Amino acid sequence: MTLDPVHVDGIAQLATLISQRVADTDHRALAETVWEDFLDPLYVDDQAVLTPMDEQVRRRVDVQDVALRESPFPTQHGLDSGTINPTTFENGLVLDVAQAAMSAVPSDMELHRARTVVMTAHANDVTVDVGAEDWIPFDEGYTRRRILQVPRVDRYAQTVVHALALYLAESHHALLQADVVEDLLVLDGPIYPTGILKWTDRHPELADLLADHETPQTVVENYLDLVDRFVERDVPLIGFVKNSSANAITRAVRSKTNAPWANDTALFSRILECYEDGEQREDVLTYTNWFRSRLGTDRLLSEQGSDVVDMDDRPLDRGAYEVTFFAVYDPRTDLLFRVEAPAAFTTDPDLRERLTMQVLRDVAAEQGPPLAVAKADELAKIDRQGKEMLTRTIEQRFDSERQRTYNDERWGVSLEDMGV
Numbered sequence: 283m284t285l286d287p288v289h290v291d292g293i294a295q296l297a298t299l300i301s302q303r304v305a306d307t308d309h310r311a312l313a314e315t316v317w318e319d320f321l322d323p324l325y326v327d328d329q330a331v332l333t334p335m336d337e338q339v340r341r342r343v344d345v346q347d348v349a350l351r352e353s354p355f356p357t358q359h360g361l362d363s364g365t366i367n368p369t370t371f372e373n374g375l376v377l378d379v380a381q382a383a384m385s386a387v388p389s390d391m392e393l394h395r396a397r398t399v400v401m402t403a404h405a406n407d408v409t410v411d412v413g414a415e416d417w418i419p420f421d422e423g424y425t426r427r428r429i430l431q432v433p434r435v436d437r438y439a440q441t442v443v444h445a446l447a448l449y450l451a452e453s454h455h456a457l458l459q460a461d462v463v464e465d466l467l468v469l470d471g472p473i474y475p476t477g478i479l480k481w482t483d484r485h486p487e488l489a490d491l492l493a494d495h496e497t498p499q500t501v502v503e504n505y506l507d508l509v510d511r512f513v514e515r516d517v518p519l520i521g522f523v524k525n526s527s528a529n530a531i532t533r534a535v536r537s538k539t540n541a542p543w544a545n546d547t548a549l550f551s552r553i554l555e556c557y558e559d560g561e562q563r564e565d566v567l568t569y570t571n572w573f574r575s576r577l578g579t580d581r582l583l584s585e586q587g588s589d590v591v592d593m594d595d596r597p598l599d600r601g602a603y604e605v606t607f608f609a610v611y612d613p614r615t616d617l618l619f620r621v622e623a624p625a626a627f628t629t630d631p632d633l634r635e636r637l638t639m640q641v642l643r644d645v646a647a648e649q650g651p652p653l654a655v656a657k658a659d660e661l662a663k664i665d666r667q668g669k670e671m672l673t674r675t676i677e678q679r680f681d682s683e684r685q686r687t688y689n690d691e692r693w694g695v696s697l698e699d700m701g702v
């Protein structure tokens with residue numbers, strides 16, 4: 283049964299009552315206060331956890347002008363990983379399948395064909411061993427595949443199979459194809475596996491898994507190895523974060539003053555909105571300086587980090603692996619993006635400026651993520667039809683159906699409905 287117009291109108295009236303009590307202009311003024319008074323640097327427990335790498339400043343650039351600039355990096359490569367999402371079967375197995383792909387701008391068809399495929403499995407039956415295999419090539423050598431039995435957990439089995447599949451596929455593919463990248467690599471997402479690093483805060487069982495088990499440690503080490511490889515080759519890598527829900531900065535600010543924003547994206551969006559004569563300008567991109575971050579999951583790999591991740595034998599100083607970032611706001615879409623890079627690259631002011639200009643150029647031209655990221659996302663994505671086909675195939679191989687819920691019956695789309 284749908285809502286009647288009278289119900290919609292009644293709910294709208296509730297929203298009106300709330301809006302009368304929440305002044306958006308107050309939030310903009312408060313964001314200005316946070317920017318001016320709290321971020322240079324931001325302290326938590328007398329430690330600087332967010333520090334500008336140069337002068338703390340907001341800048342703006344004309345959209346059309348920056349879109350027409352020559353690219354600071356003649357070629358760009360993008361990297362992404364997609365999954366079918368965790369699936370529970372009636373035989374007790376919980377599975378996820380991920381594939382990673384790398385894109386090139388200009389295009390490279392052979393590189394685009396290459397894939398890394400990982401299937402992760404969690405068995406609730408302690409007597410079950412799904413086995414393990416090393417990397418196996420197929421598709422005439424263009425693709426590598428591997429099955430991985432993840433550590434047993436009492437809770438969060440879906441969380442574990444998803445994160446390990448996603449990040450193992452991505453990091454392995456990045457290392458495998460690293461030498462192809464000549465000028466710049468852009469990861470679709472953060473530069474480190476935040477989905478795994480967040481385990482330290484989610485539940486003691488997950489925190490212990492990250493600290494004590496070889497598999498998640500190996501995945502994290504893959505990303506650190508990637509930084510080492512690119513530093514050695516003198517080729518920068520960055521991460522383009524499209525949908526950040528991080529709230530570490532907001533929480534730290536909230537301990538000092540009112541911080542009404544849901545997350546850091548909302549805070550920086552307010553900070554970077556550009557108004558003239560009461561109207562928001564839509565002909566400019568606005569962006570911040572670069573910051574060095576030791577907040578949230580960034581702290582784990584920083585000089586203030588704990589021993590959750592062993593970094594004693596790394597070839598670079600610990601500070602070189604620290605997360606640095608800047609934020610860019612596009613008023614045309616009302617979207618804010620966070621751009622990350624290891625400090626090993628951004629401590630060089632000239633390289634830092636080139637990376638900034640490359641991102642601004644791409645966002646202006648594409649009105650969204652850089653082309654290399656968009657292409658990698660398209661290559662790695664497993665669409666809904668592909669997920670259904672893979673799940674049906676796995677059901678047949680297992681001779682065991684996917685465990686269904688009422689929501690599948692209510693919202694699900696079958697292969698037959700899609701004409702498959």
